[in-house]
Amino acid sequence: MKILAVCGMGFGSSMVLKMSIESVLKSAGIKADVRTADIGIAKSETADVIVTSSEFSKLLQNKNIPVVVVKNYVDKKEIGEKLLPIVQGEKKGS
Template identity: 70%
Template sequence: MKILAVCGMGFGSSMVLRMTIESVLRELGITATVATADIGTAKAETADIIVTSSEFATMLADKNVPVITITNYVDKNEMKEKLQPVVQK
């Protein structure tokens, strides 16, 4: 499974998202590859799940994969609540 953490530039925010995603996946005992990308790259990248802000989610809606929107990138509870149902399908 490949999860893509997306932000505007592909550096700061996406790295924070990636660390939070990886932490939650470890807690859940789920193995996945978590990559980071800027919005432009994300449009061309393949992934099974995309995690981003609501601002960028609308730009990625045509990807035909689940797009999870996160408000607080460091909130593990929010991440777990939104990511767990999707990764455990």
């Protein structure tokens, strides 16, 4: 499973988001390839799930990839509540 952590420039906040995602997935016993991307790369990149802010989610909705919108990139509880149901659904469908 490939997950993209997306921010405006592709570093900084997306790296923080990536680390939070990895922590949530590790706690749940889920393995995934989590990568960072800026909005331009994310538009052309393939992934199973995208995690980003509401601002950038609007630009990615037409990719036919689930987009998880988070308000706080370091809030592991929020990330887990929004991301895990999608990731676990993907695993069951695989």
